[in-house]
Amino acid sequence: MKIKIDGKEYKVKGEKTILEVCADVGINIPNLCYSKNLGLLSSCRVCVVEVEGRWNLVPACGEIVRAGMVINTNSPRVINARKTILELLLSDHELKCISCSRTTDCRLKLASEAAQCDAERFQSNPHRIDGATHGSPPHTAKSADVGRLDKANNYVRRNPNKCILCGRCVKVCAEHQEVGVLAVNGRGFDAHIGVAWGNELGSVPCITCGQCVVNCPTAALEETSAPRELEGQERNTNVEEIKFLREKLGDKGTHVIVATAPSTRVAIGEAFGLPSGTNAEGKMVAVLKRLGFDRVFDLNLAADFTIMEEGTELLKRLHKMTNYDLKTRTFINTQFTSCCPAWINYVQMMHPELLPNVSTTKSPQQIFGALAKTYYAQKMGIDPKNIFVVMLMPCIAKSSEANREGIDHSKEFKDVDMSITVRQLSRMVREAGIDFAKLKNEKYDDPLGLSSGAGLIFGTTGGVSEAALRTISEKMLCKRLNNVNFENIRGEQGIKVAEIDTIQDSHGNPIRVAVVSGIANAERVIKDIKSGRENYHFVEVMACPGGCVNGGGMPVHNDIIQDNFANARRRASTMYNMDQYNNLRRAHDNPVVKQIYKEFLGEPNGEIAYKLLHTTYKPRKKYD
Amino acid sequence: MTKQAFIKAVERERDGGSVLCALQIAQEAYGYINEFAIQTVADVFSVSQSHVYGVATFYHQFTFAKRGKYNIQVCMGTACYVLGAEEIIRAIEDELGIKAGGKTEDGLFSLEHNTRCVGDCSIAPIVIIGDKWLAKTTIRKTLNEIRKIKRQEEVRLP
Numbered sequence: 001m002k003i004k005i006d007g008k009e010y011k012v013k014g015e016k017t018i019l020e021v022c023a024d025v026g027i028n029i030p031n032l033c034y035s036k037n038l039g040l041l042s043s044c045r046v047c048v049v050e051v052e053g054r055w056n057l058v059p060a061c062g063e064i065v066r067a068g069m070v071i072n073t074n075s076p077r078v079i080n081a082r083k084t085i086l087e088l089l090l091s092d093h094e095l096k097c098i099s100c101s102r103t104t105d106c107r108l109k110l111a112s113e114a115a116q117c118d119a120e121r122f123q124s125n126p127h128r129i130d131g132a133t134h135g136s137p138p139h140t141a142k143s144a145d146v147g148r149l150d151k152a153n154n155y156v157r158r159n160p161n162k163c164i165l166c167g168r169c170v171k172v173c174a175e176h177q178e179v180g181v182l183a184v185n186g187r188g189f190d191a192h193i194g195v196a197w198g199n200e201l202g203s204v205p206c207i208t209c210g211q212c213v214v215n216c217p218t219a220a221l222e223e224t225s226a227p228r229e230l231e232g233q234e235r236n237t238n239v240e241e242i243k244f245l246r247e248k249l250g251d252k253g254t255h256v257i258v259a260t261a262p263s264t265r266v267a268i269g270e271a272f273g274l275p276s277g278t279n280a281e282g283k284m285v286a287v288l289k290r291l292g293f294d295r296v297f298d299l300n301l302a303a304d305f306t307i308m309e310e311g312t313e314l315l316k317r318l319h320k321m322t323n324y325d326l327k328t329r330t331f332i333n334t335q336f337t338s339c340c341p342a343w344i345n346y347v348q349m350m351h352p353e354l355l356p357n358v359s360t361t362k363s364p365q366q367i368f369g370a371l372a373k374t375y376y377a378q379k380m381g382i383d384p385k386n387i388f389v390v391m392l393m394p395c396i397a398k399s400s401e402a403n404r405e406g407i408d409h410s411k412e413f414k415d416v417d418m419s420i421t422v423r424q425l426s427r428m429v430r431e432a433g434i435d436f437a438k439l440k441n442e443k444y445d446d447p448l449g450l451s452s453g454a455g456l457i458f459g460t461t462g463g464v465s466e467a468a469l470r471t472i473s474e475k476m477l478c479k480r481l482n483n484v485n486f487e488n489i490r491g492e493q494g495i496k497v498a499e500i501d502t503i504q505d506s507h508g509n510p511i512r513v514a515v516v517s518g519i520a521n522a523e524r525v526i527k528d529i530k531s532g533r534e535n536y537h538f539v540e541v542m543a544c545p546g547g548c549v550n551g552g553g554m555p556v557h558n559d560i561i562q563d564n565f566a567n568a569r570r571r572a573s574t575m576y577n578m579d580q581y582n583n584l585r586r587a588h589d590n591p592v593v594k595q596i597y598k599e600f601l602g603e604p605n606g607e608i609a610y611k612l613l614h615t616t617y618k619p620r621k622k623y624d
Numbered sequence: 625m626t627k628q629a630f631i632k633a634v635e636r637e638r639d640g641g642s643v644l645c646a647l648q649i650a651q652e653a654y655g656y657i658n659e660f661a662i663q664t665v666a667d668v669f670s671v672s673q674s675h676v677y678g679v680a681t682f683y684h685q686f687t688f689a690k691r692g693k694y695n696i697q698v699c700m701g702t703a704c705y706v707l708g709a710e711e712i713i714r715a716i717e718d719e720l721g722i723k724a725g726g727k728t729e730d731g732l733f734s735l736e737h738n739t740r741c742v743g744d745c746s747i748a749p750i751v752i753i754g755d756k757w758l759a760k761t762t763i764r765k766t767l768n769e770i771r772k773i774k775r776q777e778e779v780r781l782p
Contacts, residue, residue, distance in 0.1 A: 179672070180671065180672030181672060181674050182674060183675050183677065183678030184682075185681040185682075186681045187681070194674075194677075194678075195674045195677075196672070196676070196677040197659070197673075204674060623673065
C-alpha cells in the first residue's frame, strides 16, 4: 500500500502505526508515553500529526496507516500543537532540570528542547507542587500525596512534581506485574498518580521491582539506595547517596569492595553511548577501579555458590514426590528460586503460604556479602566492620534485600552495605569526568574474581535453572555432559516449561522445570500448581519481564519507539555468547568455589554453609 | 448493613457488575467510602486496593468522610450559578459557620462542595437539603429552611 508522508510517497507493508512507519523512514516523531512493550496509552498527545481529510490532529502512536493516507508531520499546525502541548505539560512541572537525576535521559526534556519550548510560557497554578488544587479543596479525605515527595518506601521515590501523568507506571504495575499498587487518583486538574488512600508507597504491597522507574519518561519515579547510615535522613536526590559512597571511597580506614552483577557488564556501556548488549566487562572493571574501589570482584562467583547450595537443596527435595496438598494448602515439594528479591517481597506479602517452598539459599548478592565479611576478611586480615561492601546491580529491590530482616549473618554489621544501580554508577562516572569508551579493559581482582559461565547467565530468565541443571545433571549421572546448553528454557517468553530426562525424582519421573519472568506470569504458575493443573519440581521466578537484563536499575533508553524488551534481548544474547566461549561453564568446576569449600565452608548445605549462605523468610503485612 | 450483608452484596455485583456498582452500594450503605468497603471490593474483584481507590476518587458521587444528617447541595450548574448560587453558598457558610465541603460540629449539616448540574435548570437556582428540593430559591428561603430543620431537631433533643 502506498502512503504519502510530508510530500514523499512510501510503500508500506502490514499493519503499522504512523509512528512506526515514520521511524522506519527516518522521521522521529517525539512521544513521551508510547512504549512497544506496554501497549497503547495515547495519553501525552505529543506525537500528534496531521492526516488529510481529518479535521483534528491524530496521535501517531495509535493510528494505523491505511492506503492512500496523506500525513504531515511538520506542518506549522503540527509543530505549533506539539510545542503547545509540551509547554502545557511543562506548566506544572518542577523545572529543576539541572539538579535532576534524569537530566541526560529525560524524554520530556529531550522533546521540549527539540521543540524549542518556552518552559515558562504558561504559568499554571502549580497544583501538584504545593498541594493547593484549582479552586477546590481535595474531595478525598486524605489526598496526602498531592504535591508531596513519597519517601516512605525506602527504595522507590516518587516525585509528583515531575509527573506528566502518562500512566506508564500504572500500566506496567497493573498489567506486567499485576501488583497494581499505583493508580490514577482524582480527575481533571486534581488527577495524580497515587496509591490506595493517598498513602505513600511504603504502606502498600510494592515489591520494589523498579519496572515503574525504568518506564518513567521523567524522574517522577527514581530509585534510592538506602544504606543504613542514611536511614531516616532527609534525602531528596540521588546526589546525597552518591556523595555518601564517594566519602566512603575516599576514607582510608574503610576497605571498599564492589561486586558486579552478571547483567551489569552487558548494559553499562549503553549509558555511555555504546550499542545495547555490548560486552563492557573490562571497561566496567576499569572504571570501578578509577572511581577508587579497593577491590573489584565478580558477583558471578557468588552465583556459582548459589548453584552449589540451591542445587544440593533441590536434590534433597527430589527424594520426595512433588504435589500440592489440598488439605493443608501447602506445596509439599516444589522448589522456588530465591535469587530475585522482588519475587521474595512478593511471596512474603501476597503468598506467605509458599515461603516453605522457597529455596533457603541466599541470593548471590547476600552470599557475596557474607563471604566478603568472613572468608575474605580473614584472608586479608581486615576487621569486617571496616569492610564496606557495595553491589553494582541492575535492580532496585536488591537494596531492599540488603536491608531485609534476618538476612545478615551477624548482628553487628550488615553483609551488604549498599547496593547501587547501573544508572547510579553511570552518574558517578559522569561526575568523575571519566571517558568510559576510552578505558582499557582490566581484570577482576583475586581472590573472588574467577567465575563460570553458569554464574554469568544468572542475569537472564532461564539462566538460574540452566546453571542449576548443568550441575545437578552431572551430579546425578556422575558423568560429564557433552552439551551443557539447555536451549528449551532459553528465550524471552514469560513462562517456559521443560522436562529434563537426565534428572529424575524419587518416583523415576523426569523433573519438570518452569521458568517464569514477570510477576503476572508467576501468579499464573502459582494458580496452575494450586489448582492441580500443573506440577513442577523446580520453578525459577524473576520479577522483571525477561529477567535481570530488563531490570529496574538498567540504563534508560530514549529510542524514539521505546522497546525495553529488545534491549533486554540483545543483552541476554551477549551473555549467552560469553558463556558459550567461556572455558569454565559449570559452577562445580570453578576452582575458587572448590577451594573456598575446602578451606572454609565444608560441603554444600553443610553446617558452616548453612549458617552463612542460607536464610529464612518471614511473612510480611500487605498494607500498613 | 452488616459486614456479611455488604460482602454478599458486593459478591453479587462481581458477576456481571463492576467496581463502580459495588462502590455505589458502599456509599449508600455507609454514607461514605470507608476502608472496609475498599478492602472488600478489592478482595472480591481480585484487584488491588489502589485500583478501587482510584475509581472511587474519580467520581464525585463518592465521599470519603461521613456526611451530615442533612446534606446540603447547592447546584453550581450554569443556570443556577448566574442566578446567584455562589451567594447562596456563602450565606449558608455564614449561617452554619462551616466552609463548603465541611460538616457542622453537631453532625447535623454538611455542605457539599461544587455540586454539578442537577438537571432542572428551568427552576434554577436549586438547593437540595437532605431529600428536599428548593426550587427557584433565594438566600432567605434557603436559610429559613435550614433554621426550620434546626428548630425541629432541637425539639427532638431531650
